[in-house]
Amino acid sequence: MKKQITLLSGDGIGPEIMESAKEVLQVIAEEFNHDFIFHEHAIGGNAVDAYGEPLPEETLKAAEEGDAILLGAVGGPKWENHPVYQRPEQGLLKIRKSLGLFANLRPIKLIPALIHASPLKEEIVAASDIVIIRELTGGLYFGKPSERRDNGNSVVDTLSYERYEMERIIEKGFETALSRRKHLTSVDKANVLESSRMWREIVEEKAKKYPEVTVEHVLVDAAAMKLITNPASFDTIVTENLFGDILSDEASVITGSLGMLPSASVREDGLGLYEPIHGSAPDIAGKGIANPLGMILSASFMLRDSFGLEVEANAMEQAVNEALEQGYHTADLDVKDGTLVSTKEMTDVVIGSLSARSISDDICYMYV
Numbered sequence: 001m002k003k004q005i006t007l008l009s010g011d012g013i014g015p016e017i018m019e020s021a022k023e024v025l026q027v028i029a030e031e032f033n034h035d036f037i038f039h040e041h042a043i044g045g046n047a048v049d050a051y052g053e054p055l056p057e058e059t060l061k062a063a064e065e066g067d068a069i070l071l072g073a074v075g076g077p078k079w080e081n082h083p084v085y086q087r088p089e090q091g092l093l094k095i096r097k098s099l100g101l102f103a104n105l106r107p108i109k110l111i112p113a114l115i116h117a118s119p120l121k122e123e124i125v126a127a128s129d130i131v132i133i134r135e136l137t138g139g140l141y142f143g144k145p146s147e148r149r150d151n152g153n154s155v156v157d158t159l160s161y162e163r164y165e166m167e168r169i170i171e172k173g174f175e176t177a178l179s180r181r182k183h184l185t186s187v188d189k190a191n192v193l194e195s196s197r198m199w200r201e202i203v204e205e206k207a208k209k210y211p212e213v214t215v216e217h218v219l220v221d222a223a224a225m226k227l228i229t230n231p232a233s234f235d236t237i238v239t240e241n242l243f244g245d246i247l248s249d250e251a252s253v254i255t256g257s258l259g260m261l262p263s264a265s266v267r268e269d270g271l272g273l274y275e276p277i278h279g280s281a282p283d284i285a286g287k288g289i290a291n292p293l294g295m296i297l298s299a300s301f302m303l304r305d306s307f308g309l310e311v312e313a314n315a316m317e318q319a320v321n322e323a324l325e326q327g328y329h330t331a332d333l334d335v336k337d338g339t340l341v342s343t344k345e346m347t348d349v350v351i352g353s354l355s356a357r358s359i360s361d362d363i364c365y366m367y368v
């Protein structure tokens with residue numbers, strides 16, 4: 001299979017973890033006889049430095065024309081005092097909005113080898129298997145006006161949604177729940193916000209179309225508490241943009257590290273942007289110690305969901321599991337008696353597991 005993949009490494013640890021994903025994908029391409037063609041483009045702070053804007057036109061064009069997009073992370077202290085239009089994060093928001101990537105899927109599944117790495121008790125995290133479906137192109141992030149007034153003495157941000165924007169993400173929530181354990185938790189703040197009351201009405205309307213799915217409404221503050229006291233009580237969560245951003249970082253604690261979580265941002269026709277949920281981690285950038293697994297798992301997410309390469313995606317995920325089972329971990333993961341490794345070493349271990357796996361598959365094949 002021949003695929004054009006747009007690589008947007010970004011800032012901070014972005015390029016370090018992107019290198020890992022690229023190397024692993026190259027091994028997959030060789031072993032499974034695919035042709036992955038990588039096209040690297042600028043986004044975020046490095047694009048501001050080179051082009052004066054965080055999302056150059058050519059990056060957007062390449063992203064639209066390719067088969068899928070892989071993104072590292074954007075942002076960092078260097079650009080914090082730039083005007084809003086030159087903030088790295090604006091590049092990320094603009095690519096999501098311009099490409100219409102309205103549905104952000106954030107799976108949170110405990111990897112058994114990491115059961116002790118979470119600061120939460122083993123019995124609490126044990127059965128965790130959640131998908132957060134986060135609305136990605138509306139809400140407070142994009143509402144107008146968003147500005148300072150009265151010489152900086154008052155400020156307004158606007159939370160606005162059109163009905164169709166709520167309908168399509170809620171529908172995605174139901175479809176996802178239907179393909180899983182058929183339990184949908186809709187998270188809102190309907191006791192305070194009008195937008196949440198409209199959201200809840202739409203969830204109730206859509207529920208009639210999905211009688212097999214059990215629907216539960218949970219207020220966002222209570223959901224934040226339940227996520228870490230009883231994560232196993234969740235299956236699929238659907239929520240608006242900002243709530244989903246906050247809850248997914250919180251949920252990463254279940255897996256032992258923010259560095260573990262992948263995500264997919266998709267639209268109706270299947271175009272997808274795949275990225276770890278974490279940021280550019282300026283505190284560890286350049287040290288070669290970042291956890292590359294959230295990025296590698298984002299690449300396997302791309303293989304499965306954008307390219308339909310189920311076997312290859314499984315092989316990558318299996319290789320990640322094996323690396324962790326053997327006790328290898330980067331510094332962000334609190335693994336007792338394991339082997340502390342760098343980003344590069346972790347990548348090599350994953351590649352080693354992949355290669356060993358295909359050799360053993362060959363042997364099995366030869367003897368069948």
Ligand SMILES: NC(=O)c1ccc[n+]([C@@H]2O[C@H](COP(=O)([O-])OP(=O)(O)OC[C@H]3O[C@@H](n4cnc5c(N)ncnc54)[C@H](O)[C@@H]3O)[C@@H](O)[C@H]2O)c1
Nearest residue numbers: 073074075076258259277278279280281283284290291332
């Ligand atoms: N998708 C994105 O590009 C994205 C997401 C979140 C934050 N950001 C940006 O990143 C910058 C830093 O934000 P922040 O510090 O609040 O969040 P962050 O996610 O970058 O880091 C939070 C903490 O988690 C650690 N961490 C994150 N990813 C890790 C990994 N792969 N391996 C090991 N440790 C990891 C960091 O070292 C840090 O201590 C900001 O400019 C922010 O806007 C970008």
Ligand SMILES: CC(C)[C@H](C(=O)O)[C@@H](O)C(=O)O
Nearest residue numbers: 075089092093245277278279
């Ligand atoms: C960097 C920022 C704009 C982004 C968001 O809030 O969506 C990030 O936190 C994320 O989760 O992808």
Ligand SMILES: [Mg+2]
Nearest residue numbers: 245246249277
């Ligand atoms: Mg976030």
